[in-house]
Amino acid sequence: xxxxxxxLGSCEAPLRGTDGLACPTCGWLCAPDSPFRGGGQxxxxxxxxxxxxxxxxxxxxxxxxxQFLKVPVTRVLKxxxxxxxxxxxxxxxxxxxxxxxxxxxxxxxxxxxxxxxxSQELSAVMGDCAGYMGPVGLHASLRLxxxxxxxxxxxxxxxxxxxxxxxxxxxxx
Numbered sequence: 368x369x370x371x372x373x374x375l376g377s378c379e380a381p382l383r384g385t386d387g388l389a390c391p392t393c394g395w396l397c398a399p400d401s402p403f404r405g406g407g408q409x410x411x412x413x414x415x416x417x418x419x420x421x422x423x424x425x426x427x428x429x430x431x432x433x434q435f436l437k438v439p440v441t442r443v444l445k446x447x448x449x450x451x452x453x454x455x456x457x458x459x460x461x462x463x464x465x466x467x468x469x470x471x472x473x474x475x476x477x478x479x480x481x482x483x484x485x486s487q488e489l490s491a492v493m494g495d496c497a498g499y500m501g502p503v504g505l506h507a508s509l510r511l512x513x514x515x516x517x518x519x520x521x522x523x524x525x526x527x528x529x530x531x532x533x534x535x536x537x538x539x540x
């Protein structure tokens with residue numbers, strides 16, 4: 368379960384006034400760096416992918432993972448965890464070549480105060496898997512939000528929520 372929302376941005380600056388437009392109804396923020404919905408999704412139509420756990424030692428960064436598996440960054444989905452006042456911990460999944468726009472995430476959570484989850488908060492619910500987080504098998508207390516860049520993904524690489532391992536062949540839905 369989860370909701371797909373636009374969470375991308377190339378800067379952390381507020382996107383109001385001359386920096387962008389905000390929808391007064393839903394809070395969606397549009398700016399020059401906002402992607403088109405559904406654009407740039409991870410696709411591989413040559414075969415039906417199979418989810419497979421692979422050992423990825425010392426690959427806790429996207430760069431190291433891509434080099435080790437010899438895959439482009441556009442085939443990797445990353446999961447980032449934020450603490451949101453009144454909402455608990457929020458897991459955000461998006462394509463690894465993108466960045467979360469905190470202002471858009473805040474708008475998706477009705478203006479809640481947001482900060483990256485601390486290592487203690489993350490360890491309490493997911494154990495020691497920082498750098499290897501993925502959207503499959505998340506603790507029930509984490510709310511999952513997905514960026515449009517992750518929806519529809521096929522044959523993606525994601526964290527396995529286990530230190531030193533990732534999953535290949537991940538598909539949305």
